[in-house]
Amino acid sequence: MKTYLGVDVGSVTTKLALLNESDELVSHVYLLTQGKPIEAVQQGLREIRRQLPEDVDIGGVATTGSARYLAGVIVGADLVKNEITTHAVAALHYYPDVQTIIEIGGQDSKLTVVRDGIVIDFAMNTVCAAGTGSFLDHQALRLDMSIQELSQRALTSRTPVRIAGRCTVFAESDMVHKQQMGHSVEDILYGLCQALVRNYLGNVCLGKEIAAPIVFQGGVAFNQAIIRAFREEIDIEVIVPPHHEVMGAIGAALLVHEDMAASKTASQFRGFDQSEVKYHTSSFECKACPNHCEVAEISQDGHALARWGGRCDMWERVPTTQLQLSEESK
Amino acid sequence: MTTVGIPRALLYYQYYPMWKTFFEHLGVEVVVSAPTTRKTLAEGAARVVADTCLPVKVFTGHVISLVGNCDCIFIPVVRSLKRKSYNCSKFLGLPDMTRAVVREAPPILEIEIDINQGKGRLYRDIYRLGRHFSWNPLKVREAANVAWQAYLEYRELMCRHGLTPPQAIDNITSTTQAPESALDYTDLPQATIGLIGHAYLLYDEHINYQLIQRLQQYDVAVVTPEMLPGHVTEAAVNKLVGKAYWTYEEEVVGAGGHYLEGGVDGIIGIMAFGCGPDSLMMDMVHRQATRQKTTPFMCLTLEEHTSETGIITRLEAFMDMIYRRKQRGETVCV
Numbered sequence: 001m002k003t004y005l006g007v008d009v010g011s012v013t014t015k016l017a018l019l020n021e022s023d024e025l026v027s028h029v030y031l032l033t034q035g036k037p038i039e040a041v042q043q044g045l046r047e048i049r050r051q052l053p054e055d056v057d058i059g060g061v062a063t064t065g066s067a068r069y070l071a072g073v074i075v076g077a078d079l080v081k082n083e084i085t086t087h088a089v090a091a092l093h094y095y096p097d098v099q100t101i102i103e104i105g106g107q108d109s110k111l112t113v114v115r116d117g118i119v120i121d122f123a124m125n126t127v128c129a130a131g132t133g134s135f136l137d138h139q140a141l142r143l144d145m146s147i148q149e150l151s152q153r154a155l156t157s158r159t160p161v162r163i164a165g166r167c168t169v170f171a172e173s174d175m176v177h178k179q180q181m182g183h184s185v186e187d188i189l190y191g192l193c194q195a196l197v198r199n200y201l202g203n204v205c206l207g208k209e210i211a212a213p214i215v216f217q218g219g220v221a222f223n224q225a226i227i228r229a230f231r232e233e234i235d236i237e238v239i240v241p242p243h244h245e246v247m248g249a250i251g252a253a254l255l256v257h258e259d260m261a262a263s264k265t266a267s268q269f270r271g272f273d274q275s276e277v278k279y280h281t282s283s284f285e286c287k288a289c290p291n292h293c294e295v296a297e298i299s300q301d302g303h304a305l306a307r308w309g310g311r312c313d314m315w316e317r318v319p320t321t322q323l324q325l326s327e328e329s330k
Numbered sequence: 331m332t333t334v335g336i337p338r339a340l341l342y343y344q345y346y347p348m349w350k351t352f353f354e355h356l357g358v359e360v361v362v363s364a365p366t367t368r369k370t371l372a373e374g375a376a377r378v379v380a381d382t383c384l385p386v387k388v389f390t391g392h393v394i395s396l397v398g399n400c401d402c403i404f405i406p407v408v409r410s411l412k413r414k415s416y417n418c419s420k421f422l423g424l425p426d427m428t429r430a431v432v433r434e435a436p437p438i439l440e441i442e443i444d445i446n447q448g449k450g451r452l453y454r455d456i457y458r459l460g461r462h463f464s465w466n467p468l469k470v471r472e473a474a475n476v477a478w479q480a481y482l483e484y485r486e487l488m489c490r491h492g493l494t495p496p497q498a499i500d501n502i503t504s505t506t507q508a509p510e511s512a513l514d515y516t517d518l519p520q521a522t523i524g525l526i527g528h529a530y531l532l533y534d535e536h537i538n539y540q541l542i543q544r545l546q547q548y549d550v551a552v553v554t555p556e557m558l559p560g561h562v563t564e565a566a567v568n569k570l571v572g573k574a575y576w577t578y579e580e581e582v583v584g585a586g587g588h589y590l591e592g593g594v595d596g597i598i599g600i601m602a603f604g605c606g607p608d609s610l611m612m613d614m615v616h617r618q619a620t621r622q623k624t625t626p627f628m629c630l631t632l633e634e635h636t637s638e639t640g641i642i643t644r645l646e647a648f649m650d651m652i653y654r655r656k657q658r659g660e661t662v663c664v
Contacts, residue, residue, distance in 0.1 A: 066639060084647035118658050119651045121626060124644060207620050290367040291536070311540065 001026075002059045004260070005048070005269070006253030007041060007075055008083065008246070009033060009067035012106030012133060013219055014040035016048050017249035019257065021059075023093065027051040028246045037067040038279050038298075041074050045275040058269040062086075062256035064248050066107075073298055073306045074279065076270035079256045086251030088112045088119050091215045093254055094241055099211040102230070102238070103247075104200065104220035106133045111204045123204050133220045135168050139175065139192060143185065147223070150189055154225035157190030165195025190225055197229040212236045217244040279305075286310060332463065333359045334439065335400030337392030338366070340385060340421070341408060343495040343529035344556075347502050348481035349404060355473035356463040361400050363392040366536035370395055375634065377431040384537060384602040384632055385530050386420050386427075393432050402437045402462075403428075409444035410577060417577040418607050488556045494542065495556055496533050519551035521652050524589035526555060526582050526615065527600035528608075531632060538600060539638040541630075541645075548649045553594065555585035562588055571614055576607045586615030590625055596652045598645075599629040626652060 003026060008015040014037070016029040029047045033040045062079035063071040064086040072080040083105075091101045092114065101112040109132050113121040125132065140150040161178050164170045171192065178188050201210075214236055220226055221244040230238045241247060260267065283296045293310040307315040334353050336342060342362070350360045363370075366388055374391025375382075396403055405425045408417055420427075425440045441459045443452065460470030480502075487498040523545055525532055532538065532554055545552050555563065563584025567574045570587040574580065582599070589597050599615060601608035612629050619627035628648050630641060 066643070082643045082646040082650070084643065085650040118655055120623075120655070122628075122647060122651065207616060290364075290369045292368050311536075 001053070001055060002057050004059055004253040004257040005061040005075070006086070006249035006251065006256065007044065007061065007063045007065075007071050007077075008086070008248035008252060009037050009041060009063065009065040009071045010083075010106050010219075010248070011066055011108075012137070013245070014044050014065075015246040015249040016041075016044040017243075017246045017253050018048060018052070018056075019250065019253045023254060023257065025243060025250065028243060028249065030245050033067075037070055038074060038281065041071050042275040042277075045075070045272050049272045049275070058267055060253075060256035060260035060267045061269045062252035062259075064252040069306075069308060070281075070298065074270070074274055076268040076274075078265075078267050078269075079252070079259050081252055081255055083108070083248050084110055084112065084122055084124070085119075086248045086255065087217060088114065088122075088251070089254050090247040090251035091217065091241070092117060093250070095213060095215055095239065098213050098215050098239075100214040102200075102214060102216045103218040104132060104216075104226075105218045106137075108132060109200055109204050111200075111208055111210075113208055121208060123206075123208060125204055133218070135171070135196060136192070136220065136223065138168065139172070139189075142172070143189075151223040151225050153186050154189035154193050154223075155228065157184075157186040157225075159187055160190040160194055161187050163188070163191040163195040165192075165199035171195060190229070193223070193225040194229045194233070197226060197233050201233060210234060210236070213239055215239050215241060217241060217247040219245050221245070283309070286315065288314060331357065331359050332402070333361055333400040335396035335403045335436070336360060336362050337389055337396060337403070337405075338363045339389040339392045339534070340424075340530045341406065343533050345406075345481065346495075346499055347484040348477045349406075351480035352460075352473050352477035353404075353463070355476050356460055356469065358463050361396070363395045366391070366534050368536070371536065371634065378427075381604065383420065383604050384634065385528070385605075386424075387634075388530075388534065388537060389424070390428065390431060393428050393435055397432070397434050397436070400436060402439050403435060404439045407440060407442045408577060409442055410446050411443065412445060412574070412577075414446065415574050415577050415579070418605075421577075485560075489559050492553070492557050494533060494554055495529055518549070520549040521595040521649070521656065522551045522553060522593070523652075524553050524585065524594035524597045525600065526586045526589070526597060526612075528578055528581055529556060531600045531602060537632055539641050541598075541600070541641070544642070544645060545649075548645075550649065553589075555581040558585055558588060566591070570618060576611065578607075579611055582608065582611040583614050586627075587618065590615070590618055590622060592625075594625065595656065596626040596628070596648065598648065599627065601629060601631055603631045603633040626655075 002021050004019045006017045010033065012033060014031055014033045018026045020026050027048055029044045031040060031043060060078045061075050062081060063075065063077045064081050064083050068080050087103050088101060091098050096117060098114055101114065103110045109125045111123045112119055137147060140147045161183050163174045175188055216238045221240045227238055227240060277300055280299045283294055286293045286295050291311050295307050295315045296309045297307045298305050336349060353360050370391035371388055373394050374387040377390050378387055393403060405428060407422055407424060409422055410416055425438050428435060429438060441455050456474050457467055457470050460473060464470055484498055487493050487501060493501060542552050563580035566587030567579055567584040570583055586597060599612050601612050616627055616629065619625060630644060
């Protein structure tokens with residue numbers, strides 16, 4: 001069976017999706033990145049392999065998400081694509097008539113505007129991460145409950161309280177204040193979900209036209225209370241795809257399938273055995289010029305596989321032969 | 331010989347050839363600070379209050395790097411270039427602010443340019459500036475005229491040959507001939523992107539993460555506000571917002587309004603986080619782009635992030651969108 005693998009390494013979670021020749025989802029994995037993207041990818045590869053029969057052949061592999069370049073080196077990606085494009089491609093695959101794509105992840109929230117099957121505009125949260133998944137996570141942690149529990153309890157709210165959603169710091173002090181006043185936790189939690197939605201609509205969606213059908217993807221779409229808040233706020237039904245949490249990975253797999261079919265080349269996939277290899281990452285400050293770039297390096301058995309982060313291509317050019325020079329400049 | 335130091339920041343990109351010619355004509359040597367590095371920014375940011383905008387932090391860093399390399403530092407105050415248009419207060423207080431935060435700096439040469447005060451005042455101020463180096467008013471006048479000519483030639487290089495300010499400055503200071511086409515492309519450009527924003531953001535490769543170079547890697551032809559003649563951007567400002575209020579409004583609203591009339595596949599606006607005038611001007615262009623729905627527009631905000639990931643993701647997605655649009659457009663035409 002020929003398959004296409006998409007790997008989406010985000011700030012909070014890592015997603016892998018495997019599609020077959022007719023672009024059907026064969027298997028998928030969803031796990032926490034926990035600040036260790038390499039281990040997360042390896043773990044993901046291990047789990048995908050466990051779910052598969054022996055005769056699986058990988059026809060192409062693509063990476064996406066904020067650690068897409070790092071993940072690309074580990075798996076030997078044929079394609080490295082940004083998450084905005086992959087999410088749009090996946091949404092269009094399942095819902096060809098979609099007009100608006102809402103995607104809220106760990107540290108990013110995005111809006112993609114689609115008309116006639118083509119992305120015509122997008123927006124992303126600006127400098128701060130208020131109103132994203134980590135905002136909810138942080139509050140769940142503070143109230144000593146799981147994120148699932150937060151979602152369920154918020155749903156039972158009858159008279160939500162108003163929480164300021166512009167900034168996580170203000171939101172937190174608002175929540176503490178309302179707790180001390182004696183409001184129920186459920187009402188405060190739902191107020192928080194409403195604040196997140198208001199912040200998203202007022203910040204990311206500012207000046208954009210939100211038209212139905214709306215597809216809501218990303219990890220935060222697990223949260224039923226957020227979906228309810230969206231429905232109440234914009235008064236349009238929000239569609240949550242069955243595999244909303246792995247849509248980025250699915251989009252990456254779809255794109256690499258398209259690419260490999262066009263180029264007819266063999267995949268550079270480094271094999272499932274990569275999950276057992278020990279990778280070593282390190283970084284150093286390059287002293288070659290006053291820019292003092294922070295260069296990150298990933299190596300295997302003492303051989304540098306790739307380096308990035310420099311302003312110039314001095315370190316990216318010939319990663320393996322410049323080891324001597326690197327010792328001097330470090 | 332006296333040496334005048336010019337920080338490679340803020341208005342440098344607009345006027346350097348003019349200033350250089352003026353001072354050299356009066357027998358003064360001119361030194362420019364080196365391009366921005368992480369050190370420049372870190373040193374500048376350490377001296378000013380945290381709320382100060384990124385370009386002023388960079389400017390302060392450049393002043394610090396000039397200390398010890400020159401006898402005085404030239405910091406002009408551009409208050410107004412047209413009747414009833416004004417500049418951001420950070421430009422107006424620049425010499426005083428610099429004296430306050432860079433105490434070790436050599437004496438600061440100032441000139442205030444304010445058209446509202448009339449031309450007589452301007453000539454007198456130019457003479458006052460020149461008097462530091464020559465007692466002869468005629469010689470100062472001549473230097474000013476030559477400098478103006480140099481400025482016009484500089485503008486010409488950018489408008490006619492499509493050079494960016496750094497390329498035009500290179501062209502003037504080196505002896506090589508003007509290249510036929512400005513930006514080098516390995517392949518034929520697949521799309522044209524109009525950049526809007528102030529020159530000190532567009533051409534400082536350190537703070538904008540080599541934006542122009544990155545766009546060229548995506549096979550994009552880049553056009554910038556400096557490549558447009560003054561009357562074109564002025565007309566676009568008038569059309570979009572009526573009379574310009576801000577001194578450098580043409581670079582944002584003018585260029586943006588002009589690009590929106592056609593000729594580019596997308597517009598990218600660059601602004602500094604916390605810039606008051608930009609937040610108003612960028613919004614004008616954004617609204618117009620939303621109204622027209624013909625040209626994609628994206629605004630990137632620069633701050634002291636050391637990670638370039640955010641910028642790269644947005645640029646990649648923007649270019650993907652434009653290429654996919656173009657692809658679709660062409661198939662529809664066929």
